[in-house]
């Protein structure tokens with residue numbers, strides 16, 4: 195049915211490649227390209243499909259991307275490199291007539307700030323070119339928005355309160371490690387918190403607000419209010435929302451390490467002089483921390499991510515909780531990667547599948563909640579991320 199190019203051969207890219215290869219009726223030709231070709235070759239070898247092509251590309255260079263796109267001629271590119279590359283890859287897509295999908299919104303390298311405005315600005319150009327760009331199609335952002343769209347379609351006339359809850363109750367047996375790219379992860383967590391209430395954004399100090407929330411099959415875990423990018427698009431696309439918040443669990447050990455990293459200046463993203471050369475402390479830290487791709491083997495426990503929603507149906511107040519639990523070990527057995535990479539890579543593959551099947555094909559730049567959630571929800575159950583619902587239960591928040 196279609197030719198797909200995966201950019202990035204990290205934890206998420208590895209899962210995307212496995213899942214794409216498991217669906218040969220949809221993805222008829224596959225290429226993995228990244229900064230380090232040997233990593234792409236290793237992924238292709240682990241999958242064991244000799245037809246998977248690999249290539250080296252610097253995704254910061256529009257020219258290199260255009261040359262690659264013009265030689266392989268993919269119908270869609272799945273961008274699972276880093277958020278810094280979103281705009282160069284979108285530019286190259288426009289120049290070569292390729293459709294686009296990613297899992298994280300653009301961030302400039304020198305400011306830890308993420309918002310959709312940079313990518314939304316491409317809407318008219320994608321529309322005019324007749325190309326589709328699907329933004330934020332991982333788990334959160336991604337499935338969190340699709341769950342919300344599904345709730346709006348089937349359970350509510352008006353969504354009023356939305357809490358996205360993300361728990362990782364796994365144990366990787368390392369003193370400190372991040373579950374996805376450490377640089378991106380630490381930039382996200384050390385920022386101010388932010389949530390939406392009555393038409394305004396309320397800013398909090400980093401990790402200032404927290405409470406214990408109870409996760410299915412896991413129990414209570416301290417959960418911290420963070421700013422997360424899907425809040426921006428969800429309050430725009432569901433204007434009845436009065437309050438939208440995002441919560442993530444962290445253990446005390448993790449937070450202590452994070453505090454030390456910040457206090458000693460290792461979370462800095464500006465350049466410092468070291469032995470006559472310039473280094474960025476957070477990038478150096480990434481080089482010495484455990485590689486998120488190596489955590490899978492000893493990872494126990496599971497993740498639980500979902501949406502807790504309150505709103506109106508036929509004039510009556512209702513609650514709705516929809517979630518998935520994902521076992522790190524099961525994810526590892528299937529793809530060699532832990533649950534956080536798995537929960538991101540599976541939805542990215544399904545998004546590309548939706549596009550190639552013509553179900554999510556509309557010229558422009560879109561967030562996932564702007565498409566029909568039903569065929570995507572059906573695939574989540576088939577592709578390894580089944581979902582569960584609690585109707586009119588206690589949401590706790």
Ligand code: NDP
Pocket residue numbers: 201202203204205206207227228229230233251252253254274275276277279297298330331332333334335336373374375378486487534535537538
């Ligand atoms: P990794 O760091 O493991 O992998 C990133 C990959 O991108 C590496 O293979 C890296 O190459 C490659 N890369 C980096 N820069 C370039 C470049 N200039 N040109 C070509 N390739 C490049 O990250 P993850 O796999 O953990 O995360 C991938 C993406 O997924 C990130 O954007 C992250 O924010 C997002 N994500 C989204 C989630 C969601 O739920 N929506 C959750 C988790 C992650 P090299 O190996 O040479 O360094």
